[in-house]
Each structure stands twice: as C-alpha cells, then as structure tokens.
Amino acid sequence: MADTELTGAEIVVRCLRDEGVKHVFGYPGGAVLNIYDEIYKQDDFQHILVRHEQAALHAADAYARSTGQVGVAIVTSGPGATNAVTGIATAFMDSIPMVVLTGQVPTAAIGMDAFQEVDTVGITRPCVKHNFLVKDVRQLAETIKKAFYIASTGRPGPVVVDIPKDVTQHLCPYHYPQSVSMRSYNPTWKGHAGQIRKAVQMLLEAKRPVIYTGGGVILGNAARQLTELSRLLGFPTTNTLMGLGGYPSPDPLFLGMLGMHGTYEANMAMQHCDVLLAVGARFDDRVIGNPKHFSSEHHRIIHIDVDPSSISKRVKVDVPIVGDVAHVLEEIIKLLKSEKDRPDEQALKAWWAQIELWRAQDCLKYEHSATVIKPQYVVEKLYEVTRGQAFITSDVGQHQMWAAQYYKFDQPRRWINSGGLGTMGFGLPAAMGVQFAHPDAMVACITGEGSIQMNIQELSTCKEHNLPIKVILLNNGYLGMVRQWQEFFYEERYAESYVGSLPDFVKLAEAYGHVGMLVEKPEDVEPALRDAFGKYKDRLVFINFLTDPRENVYPMIPAGKGLSEMILV
Amino acid sequence: MRHIISLLMENESGALSRVAGLFSARGYNIESLTVAPTEDATLSRMTIVTRGSDEIIEQITKQLNKLVDIVKIQDLTDGGHIERELMLVKVRAHTYELREEMKRVADIFRGRVIDVADKTYTIELTGPGAKLDAFLEALDPSAILETVRTGASGIGRGDRIMKV
Numbered sequence: 001m002a003d004t005e006l007t008g009a010e011i012v013v014r015c016l017r018d019e020g021v022k023h024v025f026g027y028p029g030g031a032v033l034n035i036y037d038e039i040y041k042q043d044d045f046q047h048i049l050v051r052h053e054q055a056a057l058h059a060a061d062a063y064a065r066s067t068g069q070v071g072v073a074i075v076t077s078g079p080g081a082t083n084a085v086t087g088i089a090t091a092f093m094d095s096i097p098m099v100v101l102t103g104q105v106p107t108a109a110i111g112m113d114a115f116q117e118v119d120t121v122g123i124t125r126p127c128v129k130h131n132f133l134v135k136d137v138r139q140l141a142e143t144i145k146k147a148f149y150i151a152s153t154g155r156p157g158p159v160v161v162d163i164p165k166d167v168t169q170h171l172c173p174y175h176y177p178q179s180v181s182m183r184s185y186n187p188t189w190k191g192h193a194g195q196i197r198k199a200v201q202m203l204l205e206a207k208r209p210v211i212y213t214g215g216g217v218i219l220g221n222a223a224r225q226l227t228e229l230s231r232l233l234g235f236p237t238t239n240t241l242m243g244l245g246g247y248p249s250p251d252p253l254f255l256g257m258l259g260m261h262g263t264y265e266a267n268m269a270m271q272h273c274d275v276l277l278a279v280g281a282r283f284d285d286r287v288i289g290n291p292k293h294f295s296s297e298h299h300r301i302i303h304i305d306v307d308p309s310s311i312s313k314r315v316k317v318d319v320p321i322v323g324d325v326a327h328v329l330e331e332i333i334k335l336l337k338s339e340k341d342r343p344d345e346q347a348l349k350a351w352w353a354q355i356e357l358w359r360a361q362d363c364l365k366y367e368h369s370a371t372v373i374k375p376q377y378v379v380e381k382l383y384e385v386t387r388g389q390a391f392i393t394s395d396v397g398q399h400q401m402w403a404a405q406y407y408k409f410d411q412p413r414r415w416i417n418s419g420g421l422g423t424m425g426f427g428l429p430a431a432m433g434v435q436f437a438h439p440d441a442m443v444a445c446i447t448g449e450g451s452i453q454m455n456i457q458e459l460s461t462c463k464e465h466n467l468p469i470k471v472i473l474l475n476n477g478y479l480g481m482v483r484q485w486q487e488f489f490y491e492e493r494y495a496e497s498y499v500g501s502l503p504d505f506v507k508l509a510e511a512y513g514h515v516g517m518l519v520e521k522p523e524d525v526e527p528a529l530r531d532a533f534g535k536y537k538d539r540l541v542f543i544n545f546l547t548d549p550r551e552n553v554y555p556m557i558p559a560g561k562g563l564s565e566m567i568l569v
Numbered sequence: 570m571r572h573i574i575s576l577l578m579e580n581e582s583g584a585l586s587r588v589a590g591l592f593s594a595r596g597y598n599i600e601s602l603t604v605a606p607t608e609d610a611t612l613s614r615m616t617i618v619t620r621g622s623d624e625i626i627e628q629i630t631k632q633l634n635k636l637v638d639i640v641k642i643q644d645l646t647d648g649g650h651i652e653r654e655l656m657l658v659k660v661r662a663h664t665y666e667l668r669e670e671m672k673r674v675a676d677i678f679r680g681r682v683i684d685v686a687d688k689t690y691t692i693e694l695t696g697p698g699a700k701l702d703a704f705l706e707a708l709d710p711s712a713i714l715e716t717v718r719t720g721a722s723g724i725g726r727g728d729r730i731m732k733v
Contacts, residue, residue, distance in 0.1 A: 121583060122586070125583075125586065125587060125590055126590055126594050129637070130637040133582075133583070150637060182637070183640055183733060184578070184579055184637060184638055184639055184640040185637050307635070308631050308634070308635075309628065309631035309632050309634075309635050312624070312627065313628060316624075
C-alpha cells in the first residue's frame, strides 16, 4: 500500500510535532496561510501570535536561551521576513539555536517581483548559520530536520527555511528522518588529547592565572564543569556579559564581569595574568578593548571553543582546543585529578593578594541618594525581592549594564540579553519567550524608556496570554548610553539623546490591561517591587521608575583603549 | 602573501554567493575566483586566489570551512601545486606584417590562433598568470583589442589529492 500523502503544510506541522516543539512564535500572512490552516487543526504545539514579527524572533530566541532547546518562529514572505531579520541577526551574533520558517511566493512567481516577494535567502545569508529554499515538497521534511540539526549542534545559530506557497500545497509521502548526516558539516566535539595535556601543564605552571569564560559555557551547558575546575584550582574566574551565570556570582573566586563596563579587578587581572584559560569566549572588542594593548603584556593563552574560527581571530593563542566546552573541561578536570602536581601555592597566594587590592577599589560602589532614585539601587532591590531567583531579560543601554553588574546571577540561562548585536527592543518579547518556557518562574524585563518603546506593542500579546512579566523601566528621560558617550567624548553636546514627550507609561500599561505604577522616590522602590511580585504576582506589572538622569555606568573602558585604562567613578 | 585556495562544495544554488558574500562581508580580497562542476555532479570545485597576512589567510580558511555547503578545503600554497589560467586575446591582424608578428609571438608562448577574421586574430593561451601577463607585455598595446581571462585553477602535485 502506498504511503498516505500529505501536503507541504501538513508536513511542516508534523515535522515540528516530531521534533518535539511545544511553542512556536509567529505571525500569519498570505504565503504561510496553508501552514496556519494546519496549525489551526492541531494541538501538539501552541502558536503564539505576536504583534510584530521582530518580537516573534526575540521570543523564540529567548525561549531557546532560557531552555537550551531550539526556538521556532514562523513569518510570512516579504515584510514578514524583513521584519524578522533583526531578530535573526540578534540570534546569530549570540549563537542561539533557532529555526525560522519563512513563507515565500509560489516558485513560479520567484524573481517576478511578485507581491510580498523578497529574496529571503539572499537577505538573511550573512546573518544565519545556514539557510535553505525548499523548491520541492519531497525535500521539505529532510530540510527541516537538517535545519534543527544545524541550528543545535557545533556553535549553535539560527537557520532559515524559506518555503514557497505552492510547496505547502504539493503532496508527498511523509517521513521524518530520525537523524541526518551531512558530509559537509561535522562539528568537532572531542578536544585533541595532546592539546588538553598541554593545557593542563600550562595551568599547573601558572603563577598569575585567570579563567575567562563567555556565552559558550552557557550554550554548551558547561557551568557545572567550569565551577568544578575553578574550585579545583582555586583560580580567579571572570565572565563576559554573555557568560554571566556560568560561574556563581556570589562566590569569592568570582571577579565579576570583565570588559568595557567590567569590574576593575576582573580587567586588571585579565591584563596582568600570566596564564589565561579562555572558555567559550571570543576576545571581542567590548571585552578586551584594544588587542594591541592586551598583547603588550605577555600572556600564555589556552582557548577552548567549539568554533575554530573564534580562535586566534583577535588575539593569538598558544594552546587552541577545538571542541565541546563541557567535554573538554571534563577531560581537563580528569587529568588534573590524576596529577600529583598542584599550582604554585605561594605564587597563587601573592596573586590573590594583588587581586584583593584591586577588589578593594570597590569599583561598583555608587552614591546613594535620599531624594533621587539611583538605577543601580533598583536593580539591587530587585535582586533582593526576587532572592536572585528571577529570569532577567534586558534591552540595550545603561540599564543593561546595571542589570549585568548588580543582579548577581548564580545560574546559567537566567540572564537573557542581546550582547552581540545589541538590539534595543529585545527585552519585552524576550521576557515573553522566557515566561512561556517557564510559566511559574519570576521573569523581569529591565529596560529603558528608549528600548521599551521599540517593541511596546507586545504588551498586547502579554495580555492575551496573561503573562505575569514585571517590566522594570529605569526611566531617566535620556537614551542613557548615548548621553553618557556624548558627555565623555562629545563635550556634552547631547544630540538627539533626550527623549521628549514620553507617554504616561502607567496609563499605557493600563490601556493594555496591565498594572502600571509610577515610582519617583527611593523609599518607594522596594514596596513597589514587593507589590509587583506579591500582591500582583499574577499580573503583568509595568513599573516606571524615574531615575537619576545624570547617572553613568562605571567603570568604563573607552572604545579603543586597553583593559587597564579604565575610567573609575 | 598570495594564496591559492581550492574548495570542494555542494553543487547547490547559492553556494557561490555564500563564498563571495563571506569575502565581501569580512573585507577579504579576491584576486580571482573560478568555479565549475566536477566529475561528481553533486560537487563543484572552486579556486580562489587571495592575498593576506598569515593571520588573515588562517581566518579565511577557517571561515570558509564554517560554511555549511563547503565539503573540503585546501590551501594549495602550503605544498607543491600547479596552477593554470586560460586567456583569449583578440588582436589586430589586418596587415601581412601584423599577421606574421601575431603568429610568431603566439608560437613563442605556445599559444594558438583559434579564430581568423579579415582584420583580427583570436589567440588562446594557457599557463600560470605570470606567463599570460608576459604575453600581453610582449604585444604592442595598440594591437590588443580585447582580452578575457578565466582566473587561476589549481591542483596539488603528485599524491596531493583533494577528493571526497
């Protein structure tokens, strides 16, 4: 008997079901109507209708960041796809596993400048891990399987599958492959044993070591191994913005975040170490600043990364190890445990003494005020009220840095932000994605009045699904980070960084059916947060904190400068 | 330094633009690029001539390797290799003297006259890029009407084989 034939649209839905997808974020349109018709008929997964395609992408992205599963989004052709591009690029820069299904005009219309036609594969090519245009329904299921496989293995990333409308109508027997293998794609998983031995030797010889880790530790589920290794050696450890939560923040071995707005102790230790173990991090410009300045001190560098192209890109390393970070760290731990040698205790003690001197600078201290709300204070209170147990999403700017500096993350996948692309408008839709993945968790979106307005329409989606997100708006009336750079580097010429006529955010939140609060005094900060997470714990609460407009993010390494050239308060 | 890089890639639409896009997006330079199907219909072979410091060439190789459509990659410059390029040149040949001269120069360079018309000859010449340059220099510039070059194709010497 011949297999029953399914339409392309049925196949798409069956593939998602067989892939175990539970949530899909999207927005319908002409080219994907057949797929939506099939979504209507099933209840294997929930489709969440957003209010703008960009939000669907950020929600799916944050869903992936907070769970480790592949996020899924569906958008239509043309403007649906172009609206999705910012979200795709955001995920690409932070290596987030995502499958994006885009509708396309019928194959016969491709190239005819048809209604809602764009070359989606062409437009997204530079910001995807890979993309496909499916021209034959018989290749649809295998292509979707490949998309999930590519998105989630090696260095993860978004994969776009562009599906012309006629392909969703055509029939063919359905078979979803259990696995796929591709001769052109075989990510390295196991680290080179010889290199690992060299790394262990180098770690044992270290006198001034630092362990520097990035988003790779989060993505590679290696937080446990990292913590074990740091403690086994007693080495100081620092995380990048993307790596926060990879090592428990309140721990004494933790130096805080490094980089442009990193701590004094982390940046100084990084600059002056003799052996550096870099794990799932990429020495980018916001982390080490000027690579020449960094290399002016002699470092011996071990670099573990799943992506060989991240190694020796900005900084030449001595021991490259390509492989899965969790697996390589485990190998290192195993070898260290079988070794009798231990690092030079005296040297390590002296190094820690030096680090404690740097730490004594207390670079994150700020002036408290009885009259005006300090943004740092809001984040500290948020940490207390949520007992450090919330998922925190953020937008981009000063508030993002304060969130990173003052909310002490002690678990991976709790800190959700657009680090690489720096996409304003990320925070609210990201909070939606997190809340769908973790319905009972506390989810707060720390944002600014600039960023929140870039996807504020999603308050409507939140209402539809009764998402109890807490929007923590640090409202200083300025595009704060722009203002800070203008103050420091443009002689206080505040070009277009003051946002005039802001809406009444309380009324706006209420108009969307949520709870709105305005907080103007420092003493009201904590009660407002307690209400938000107590009395209103089942509601979306939008708190407009009017904060000190003159507050800046410190420490700061000016762009192009070196790690030890920080501006302190 | 000049490098000649060979790739085997899936014969899929869009594979060429992935390579070309990578070079432009990351600011790498391409001196020449040739691509054509191989005896295995599922594979295309590409030869790229590029220039850059050792660090840049290392990045180029790694970034190319990362493209999902690329099956194999080899920097031919790392070992013994042969490269050849094909050039077609249309030259003035409207007088007896010019016809003699063009034929003679073509013979010296082991080129062949492959088209003869009232006023022109078309000469075919194969060799490493430098030989083609030398041929053009040997001609009176005013005699050259048109040139077309394929860009270099390369292959490893002896047992150096790139195959899937």
